[in-house]
Amino acid sequence: MSGRANKKFFYFGIAVALMIAILAPFLASPDPDGLESAAAGVVDESKLSDLEESGPVISSPMPDYSIEGMGKSGEVAAIAAGTLAVLAISFGFGKVFKKKA
Amino acid sequence: MHIPDSFIPLDHAIIYWVLALPFIIMSVKWAKNELDEMKVPILAALAAGIFAIQAMNIPIGMGTSGHMVGAALVAIVFGSPWAGVLVLTLVLLVQGFAFADGGITTMGANILNMGVVSGFVGYYTYSILRRGLSANIAAFAGAWLGLFISAITCTIQLWLAGTFPLVSGLIAMGTFHLIIGFIGEGLITSVAITAIAKSRPDLLEDDLNTRTERAETEAMA
Numbered sequence: 001m002s003g004r005a006n007k008k009f010f011y012f013g014i015a016v017a018l019m020i021a022i023l024a025p026f027l028a029s030p031d032p033d034g035l036e037s038a039a040a041g042v043v044d045e046s047k048l049s050d051l052e053e054s055g056p057v058i059s060s061p062m063p064d065y066s067i068e069g070m071g072k073s074g075e076v077a078a079i080a081a082g083t084l085a086v087l088a089i090s091f092g093f094g095k096v097f098k099k100k101a
Numbered sequence: 102m103h104i105p106d107s108f109i110p111l112d113h114a115i116i117y118w119v120l121a122l123p124f125i126i127m128s129v130k131w132a133k134n135e136l137d138e139m140k141v142p143i144l145a146a147l148a149a150g151i152f153a154i155q156a157m158n159i160p161i162g163m164g165t166s167g168h169m170v171g172a173a174l175v176a177i178v179f180g181s182p183w184a185g186v187l188v189l190t191l192v193l194l195v196q197g198f199a200f201a202d203g204g205i206t207t208m209g210a211n212i213l214n215m216g217v218v219s220g221f222v223g224y225y226t227y228s229i230l231r232r233g234l235s236a237n238i239a240a241f242a243g244a245w246l247g248l249f250i251s252a253i254t255c256t257i258q259l260w261l262a263g264t265f266p267l268v269s270g271l272i273a274m275g276t277f278h279l280i281i282g283f284i285g286e287g288l289i290t291s292v293a294i295t296a297i298a299k300s301r302p303d304l305l306e307d308d309l310n311t312r313t314e315r316a317e318t319e320a321m322a
Contacts, residue, residue, distance in 0.1 A: 002139045005301060013146025020153040029158045029166035034252065034277035035102045037165035042269040051264070054107040060201035065156055078200070079156045086195050087149035093191065094141030097132040 017083045025065075025075035102170070102255050102278070103196065104211055106204030109262040117258065118209030124186050124217045131183030140179075143304065147175050148188045152195065155202075159285050167281030170215045170251070173223025173244040174290045178297065178304060185220030186212070210258055214251040223247025223290075236305070240294040245287035252278030 032040065039048060056063075065082070067074030109117070136144065151171035158166035171192075172185030179185075190212050196202040203211045227243030234242075256274040259265040265274075297304055 002303065005303075006139055006142045009301065009304075010142035010146045013143075013150050017146070017149040017153040020150070020157055024153065024156045028156060029160035031158070031160055031164050031166040033102070033158060034161075034165060034167045034274060034281050035104065035255065037163070038256075038270065038273035038277060039108075039265070041273050042266055043264065051105075051107045055105075056201045057106045057205055058198070060197075060199055062199055063201040065200050065202070079153060082156075082195055082199060083149050083153045085199065086152040086192055087145050089195065090148035090188065090191050091141060091145035093187075094132065094136060094144050095138075097129055098136045098138045098141055099132070099134060101138065 014087060017087070018080055021079040021083050022076050024079055025072045102167075102211075102214060102252055103193075103203030104207040104214075104255065104259070106206050108204075108259060108264050109207050109210060111206055113258070113262050114204075114206040114209060116209075117207070117213055121209040121212040121217070125190050125212065128183045128187035128190065128216075131181055132187060135179075135181060135183075143178070144175075144184070144188065147171075147178065148191055151175070151188060152192050154289070155192065155196070159281070161277065161280040161284065163277070165277050167277065167285050169285045169289050170219050170248055171290075172216055172220035173227065173240070173247045173286065174293055176220045176224035177227055177240055177243070177290070177294060180305075182217075182220040182224040185224065186216040189216030189220065210255075214255045214258075218254050219244075219247035219251040219286075221247075222250045236298055237291045237295045241287040241291035244290035245282040248282035248286040249275070249278050252282075 031037070039051070043051070062078040062081070065075055065078045067078055070077065151169070151174070154169050154171065156168070158168050160166050170189070172189045175188045176182045176185035193203055193208055193211050193215065197205050197208050223243040223246065226246050227239045230239035230242055252274045253271065256265060256270045260267045260270055
C-alpha cells in the first residue's frame with residue numbers, strides 16, 4: 001500500500017500547497033494578525049512605534065511574503081518559493097535523519 | 102502569533118532559545134527513531150502545506166485576522182507531538198530567515214509557543230478525547246485548545262518582556278486566539294483529519310487509539 005499511496009499524498013499535498021500559495025495574496029485578509037492587533041490595543045502608542053521602528057535583526061530577501069516592485073505576482077512567487085523551499089528542506093531532512101532500516 | 106525581534110529583549114530571547122533547544126533535539130531524535138523512509142514524503146507535503154496555509158490569514162472581525170499553526174495536525178497524523186515540533190521548527194526557520202515573519206532572536210520563543218505548546222497540548226487533548234469521541238471532534242478540540250494555550254504562553258512571555266500589560270494583554274490575545282483557534286486551527290485540522298481518515302486510514306494507524314480500536318474490531322471478528 002504505502003509506497004505508491006504516499007507518493008500520491010506527496011503530489012496531492014504539493015498541488016494543494018501551491019494552490020494556496022497562488023490564492024493567498026488575493027484571498028488572505030490584510031488585517032493585522034492576533035498578536036499585532038493585540039499590541040495595537042494594549043501597548044501605548046509611543047512604545048508601539050518604537051517597537052515597530054526597530055525592525056528585524058537581519059534583513060530578509062522577501063519581507064512580508066513580497067518581492068519589491070512586483071505586486072501581487074511577487075507575493076504569489078514569494079509564497080510559492082517558500083512552499084517549495086520548505087518542501088525541499090523537510091524532504092532532505094527526512095532523508096538524512098529518517099529511521100535507519 | 103509570530104513574535105518579531107523587537108518584542109522580546111535579547112536576554113529573554115536567548116533563554117527561550119535555550120529552553121527550545123532540547124525540544125528541537127528531541128524532535129530530531131524522534132525522526133531518527135520513528136520516521137519511516139516511506140513517510141518522508143508525507144512529512145514534506147504536510148510541512149509545505151502548513152507553510153502555505155500560514156500565509157492565508159482569515160478575517161475574524163474586530164479588524165483582526167489569524168491563520169492556522171498546524172503543529173497539532175502534524176502531531177496527530179504522525180502519532181507524536183515531536184513531529185509537530187520538528188515541522189514547525191523547519192517552517193519557522195524558513196519564515197524567519199527568508200520572509201521576516203517572526204524574528205531570529207525570538208525564534209526560540211516562537212518554536213516553544215507554536216511547535217511545543219500547540220503541538221503537545223493539541224496532541225494530548227486529542228488523544229484523551231479520542232477515547233470517547235470521534236476523530237474529527239477530538240481533532241477539532243485538541244487543535245483549538247492547543248492554539249489558545251500557545252497564545253496565552255506567548256502573552257506571558259510578552260508580559261515578562263515588559264512589552265504587554267498582563268491583564269489586558271491576556272484578554273486581547275485570548276479573545277482573538279479563541280476565534281482564530283476555532284476557525285483557523287480547529288475546523289481546518291478537523292477537516293484535514295477527516296479527509297485523511299477517509300482516503301488514507303492507514304496513515305492514522307500510529308495513533309494509539311486507532312490501533313486499540315482496530316485490535317478490538319479484529320478480536321471481535
